[in-house]
Amino acid sequence: xxxxxxxxxxxxxxxxxxxxxxxxxxxxxxxxxxxxxxxxxxxxxxxxxxxxxxxxxxxxxxxxxxxxxxxxxxxxxxxxxxxxxxxxxxxxxxxxxxxxxxxxxxxxxxxxxxxxxxxxxxxxxxxxxxxxxxxxxxxxxxxxxxxxxxxx
Amino acid sequence: xxxxxxxxxxxxxxxxxxxxxxxxxxxxxxxxxxxxxxxxxxxxxxxxxxxxxxxxxxxxxxxxxxxxxxxxxxxxxxxxxxxxxxxxxxxxxxxxxxxxxxxxxx
Numbered sequence: 240x241x242x243x244x245x246x247x248x249x250x251x252x253x254x255x256x257x258x259x260x261x262x263x264x265x266x267x268x269x270x271x272x273x274x275x276x277x278x279x280x281x282x283x284x285x286x287x288x289x290x291x292x293x294x295x296x297x298x299x300x301x302x303x304x305x306x307x308x309x310x311x312x313x314x315x316x317x318x319x320x321x322x323x324x325x326x327x328x329x330x331x332x333x334x335x336x337x338x339x340x341x342x343x344x345x346x347x348x349x350x351x352x353x354x355x356x357x358x359x360x361x362x363x364x365x366x367x368x369x370x371x372x373x374x375x376x377x378x379x380x381x382x383x384x385x386x387x388x389x390x391x
Numbered sequence: 392x393x394x395x396x397x398x399x400x401x402x403x404x405x406x407x408x409x410x411x412x413x414x415x416x417x418x419x420x421x422x423x424x425x426x427x428x429x430x431x432x433x434x435x436x437x438x439x440x441x442x443x444x445x446x447x448x449x450x451x452x453x454x455x456x457x458x459x460x461x462x463x464x465x466x467x468x469x470x471x472x473x474x475x476x477x478x479x480x481x482x483x484x485x486x487x488x489x490x491x492x493x494x495x496x497x
Contacts, residue, residue, distance in 0.1 A: 289490075294481045296427075296494045305478055312486050342438055342488025349433040357432045375435055382437050 248334070248384035255328050256384045260377075267373065268337060269324035271344040272317045278347055279313050289350035290343055316340050331385060338381045341374050423496040424477040426470040430461045431490055442487040443469060446480055471496050 247259035258265070278286040291309050294301050319336035323329045329337070348370065352363055360368065428439075436458055443454035447470055460467035469491070470480055477493040484491045 290485070292490070294478055294492055296492045302478075305482070308482050309485060312482060316486060338438070338441075339486045339488075342434065342442075343486070344488070345433045346431070346488035346490070349431060354432045359432060371433060378435055378438055382441055386441065 248380045250384045251328065255330050256334050256381075257328050258326065264373070264377070265324050268320060268340065268377070271374075272320040272324070272340045275313055275340060275343055275347065276317045279310055279317075285350045286347035289346050313343065316343075334381055334385055338378060338385075341378050341381075345371065345374050422474060423471050424474040424493045425468045425496045426477050426480045426484070427466050427492050427494055428457065428461045428469045428484065429466050429490040429492070430464075434488060436462070438487055439489065442484055442489055446483045468496075 247264075249257040249259060251257055260268075275286075275290070278284055278290060281287050282291075290313065291306060294305055316336040316339040319333055320340045323333040323336070326333070348367070352359075352367060354360060354363070360371075428443075439458040439461070440451065440454045443449050443457055444451065447454075449457070457467050457469050461469075470477065474493065481491045481493055
């Protein structure tokens with residue numbers, strides 16, 4: 240777990256959140272959501288194993304209801320982000336979906352990169368590290384906007 | 392903040408995931424289970440703290456302590472209770488990208 244900070248979200252008087260991000264960053268978020276949807280359809284992939292891994296350590300396999308619930312959870316947030324990625328203002332529920340997609344994106348990517356310890360990050364490419372830092376900035380900005388209301 | 396932060400409420404539409412899958416109706420009553428949060432090398436501490444506050448209704452101090460326990464020791468028991476609720480909490484933590492499992496409390 241790591242500490243980082245800030246990016247372009249502003250809580251408005253009506254509780255919604257203004258999104259002040261370049262179109263390239265919005266596209267990045269939309270693509271991250273789409274990638275999660277694809278991972279959900281690829282049971283053999285490392286990302287799938289991370290996102291849909293076993294919940295109950297004491298059972299041979301998870302109850303199918305849990306597996307379905309996880310799938311629906313991913314589908315829900317992916318749909319919410321796809322619908323709001325280009326909006327100038329999003330509501331708090333959509334912001335939570337953005338946060339969810341970004342969190343699952345990091346989780347998926349860290350599994351694909353084989354990261355097991357924080358020291359492992361020293362071995363990833365500059366591009367992958369840049370992606371992680373973009374996600375951190377977006378997450379920190381969203382949390383700030385959701386937890387510490389500001390006013391335009 | 393309560394525990395009503397199912398994935399559906401995160402997305403903000405329609406019936407909850409639990410309602411659609413029957414997860415909440417699962418058995419396991421009476422035997423306590425732990426929700427175990429696992430450390431990972433990429434998740435922001437702020438995200439972990441926020442997730443613990445939202446999912447379990449913890450205050451900042453407790454959420455931060457549990458986060459640091461997982462960070463330093465590799466894992467932390469973040470909740471104990473009925474199995475069906477433990478599983479539901481795992482699902483909720485998963486929507487933040489966090490790794491968690493349930494295990495029978497010893």
